[in-house]
Amino acid sequence: MSDNLNTNYALETRAVVKKYQADAGTIFAVNEVSLQVSAGEFVALVGPSGSGKTTMLSMLAALLKPSSGQILLDGKDLAGMNDAERVVMRREKIGFTFQANNLVPYLSAVENVELMLRLNNRLNKAGRLRARELLSRLGLSERLNNLPGQMSGGQQQRVAIARALIHNPSLVLADEPTASLDTERAYQVVETFAGLIHEQKRAGIMVTHDLRMCEYVDRVLQMQDGRLVQVYSTRAEILKLARGEKE
């Protein structure tokens, strides 16, 4: 495992680059992106298709290695880790929700949440209780033993949120968590997500193309052509962006 590096943030990236070789030459999917996210801060990563936000998310999730630069999570550089070390980081330090097909289909809602504790060898009586409480807080007390196929898309997303938080990760990532939901459910899911991130003091990053969902975040980072081009950090700026109001 790599050594701890100095950082004041739960997550910090330093000049992260991801480039690919193509027939037309070198393509920079992510180009010199530096960002910081504190514990208890919920950040949205937005931008048009091809802007590099999904590649950035994949690198933050320790699923993809950057070509250069550093990704410091709790002071540990993901970029310098081998595959096995990155698997451990994903299991212990990162919570992840995806667009769809989030859950293991043959495990019930509570078993899906408990899975993270099981993988971390931390499943005990207290953990089981916490999984039930978390699902109940997410309005799923009646669905604890339902299989994913027996739940709606919104309910499944809420189970995925519980799974992403149950093992107390430092970083929680959400890839288009509202993509398959109607507007009302999408708002509910993001609001709940934001509430839990603030309450549990996690660093949260949500990739979304739906700017309306930015209403619940603390900061919006806008990417374009692989670069971080704008940061919205005041409440007024964020609400203006979320409501589609022109400057």
Next chain:
Amino acid sequence: MRHTFSVSSYLALKEIWRNRGRFLLVSLVIALITLLVLFIAALGEGLGNGNREYISKLEGELIVYQAKSDFLIAASRLGTDRVNEVRKVNGVADAGMIGTASATLILPGDAEPLKVALLGVEAGHVGEPPVVDGHQLTSDDGNEVIIDRNTAIRTDLAVGDELELRVTQGTEDAFFTLIIVGITDGEQYSLQPSIFVPFLTWDRVRPQSEAEINFADATANVIAVRLVDPNAAEEMQQKITDEVENVDVATLMEAIQSLPGYSAQQSTLNTQGGFTLFIGILVIGGFFQIQILQKISQIGVLKAIGTSNPIVAWASVIQIVAITIIGVAIGGLLTFLFSLSFPPTVPIVFNGTKSAIALAALLAIGPLGGLVSIRYAVRIEPLKALGLNS
């Protein structure tokens, strides 16, 4: 390692339980393959047994044939003088003449006549089978007969009953009545139920050509030999060949392998069994490969949330092994139930060792068939599986 195994087992068994219909179907396919393999093995054993049983149970180590008879019992002819010569060889504990022929048992009432192997043996010498009921033969020319248990079951004959034999001598049918003095256990010869008569009686009642009828000297087919030192078979084989004129000597194993059709029959059945196992590997491999293809995104999610490759691989292995064990268990049970319904005329014999080998091979086909899918599961990239590589 313990934690890896615990999580793998949990995932594997949960998936099986929650999709039990689908997995049961695969287990049933494995059960059918098991049924087929075990029956082929039992048939091979039964047929082989029917062919070699009497020879393999001889309480001796060597068989003496006429020279250049290619170890074919029916082609070998040995006069009574030869048995005396063999008995004189130093190291030979006992030797007994054996004559083989076929005859027909005439059964009372409308019962279908039964073809039997008619074997002539010397009373009190190697070659005479031990009885489990009644007593051994008392003379070399009495009207006594020992019958095999298989013959007894098929004919309902018992010790003390009379038995009527029909053979062809010259151009006429000849009938002989003998008294059953003993029943021996499992002594089939040449795939026929067998009966054993004193050697000189055999020479009198066996099928004979016109020329043989008036031939005075009795002629055996082979001589069974028991040695003083059973471990000196190889050495004694050479010694008898050297000291007795015009004979070839085989060990019991060589004699069995030389039985007409024995080797060809066994290799055919072994090939069939092998092919059935091979088909099993393909079927199981195909099923698990399709299953892995169907759950690429699911494995992608598991890996993305930090499930290690060993857990993914072990989960696949445990699943395959569990399904195979269930299938083989069902197949074994079905085989047992079916075997109960077979009449004794069907040559099916479940030999412990052979069945255990077949079961071990069947248990191995699951993991073998699933190797490709396990490798595939381990190589799934979470980034691609989740569509995050765009």
